[in-house]
Amino acid sequence: MANLLTPLLLCYLTAIFFIPALAGNPAAYKSDSDFRDAILSTTNKYRAEHKAPPLKWDQALADASLKHAKKCIFEHSGNPGGENIAAGFPDPSSVVQSWGNERDKFDFANGGFSEETGHFTQLVWKATKAVGCARVDCGRKNGARRMRGRRGVAVAQAKGGKADGWYVVCEYSPAGNVKGGYRENVQKKG
Template sequence: MDVQDSGDDSVEHDSCSSVDSVVSFESFFPSILRCGFLRDDLDCLSTVTLPPRPTVAQSSKTPPCYTSDSQFRNTIVAVTNKFRCEHNATALKWNRTLEVSSQNWARKCRWEHSTSGENLAMGYANVTATVQAWGDERRIFNFNKPRFTHETGHFSQLVWKGTKTMGCARFDCGKANPRDRDDDAAHGWYVVCQYFPPGNVVGVRSFEENVQPRVSGGVPRLKSGVFEWWALAIVLAGVLVGIEGVCYG
């Protein structure tokens, strides 16, 4: 897929009503300094190239972050970049071309991949839980022998260092029909995310270079292992005033 990044990569920072909006470091400091600051919204949170198998959950709840375009976009970018931050990958920018492509595929309600560099999920209670499910695959990812597997492919795409932009969409595919024997049909809230350049590229050292172990504490270190003093100062300031809230749903 020939994907061009749009000129406008800005993402608004609306928040759910139950999430506190506080001073943001979004525009001032690299994402690596914000790994530990995102908080769970008690009202929204639930407890889910080579394409990985799509992830499935069951939920009947419809939080505002599925129905609001801006909250959906803000949330999925924020949670994605939190995981990327924790694995030494730069923050992704929003790509409107990928957003349109993802929307076109989501509306088909087909439970299968349309292209490489794509993550799918359906049935999760909220957007946060969707990305969390992809990211939680890191628990079984073998960082000593990094490679593609269907069980960890969502995670490796999520944090792939070579990826620079993302675009996502969601569509309510409705309830499953007991008489429908089509295993390729999506049901409930169907989330499609596409990434460019795509990850999960099989090649010499590609996974070792692009899927890195979790950064301890989310704070950058010098090669000597000593914390950078300025990073610590920013982290302490962040603890005191927090960062801008996002909709965790």
Template sequence: MLKQLETITQVLDLHNYYRAQHQVGPLKLNNSLNNFAQEWANRLASTGSFNHRSNNRYGENLAMGSGHYGTMQSLVKGWYDEVRSYSFGWGGFSGSTGHFTQLVWRGSKSLGVGIATGRDGSTYLVCNYDPPGNYGGQFQNNVFRKK
């Protein structure tokens, strides 16, 4: 249990590290959101599926990996690295940048983290955000260039 808490805190710290680079305040962990994310991570890991929760009222990022690519640092960095494809001048949603924009979305204040291991040893990471991000017409007020 302590190891799980340390890992969740690491995911929070990684989020806040990247958010600070984009002039955005830190997220805070939310126990209800943690439970919500953990429930979905467990489901994905047990079924071997990889899809977003339907009818989700929160923002959601999913990642899966194994070995070096299954570390929290690698998984969260994968979301952040979408910054390379984001057009700050345009400021809209793209399927290739949605993880990045949710990660640094200024309006999101709370984070829930769920981590589970699949039958094949893969790590599943689910992060839920409240309020959710990636709203059309709001990107330029919520996603900022790296300072």
């Protein structure tokens, strides 16, 4: 009997402690204040690590983000400010972490824009003062498939640029990623 209880106990403990940790905090997508707080706290953590002042929440930017996010199309809006987009992450903090982790690919010695690091550089751009974000649950109606990656579960984008899962759009003001401004605005961690 004791031999049977050990595997059952192990399964039970795994289900209680490990599986919820993998799921992130999807509840943070449901509440406006939890969403805003998660975005701001994670954003400002990365900004502090890169010697940039904290951002303030701007509701007009959040409204512009929502207008674009409601389309569930995974592409930049063309708005004049800076913009980061993501889809399929389990919670808002994971979205910002994915942008922040692009720093591992950024060339601090030479600066400059790259598709692989543009979210990160906008995130920590020193001259940026405000952010406003929105999220829309685009579901899986666009045919995305779940994929497991090195940073957890994400949603692969379907053809045609459709966003699936939770689609997050953040607008920044003033915009970052300004040619010639990288050395001054994107600092090394520390």
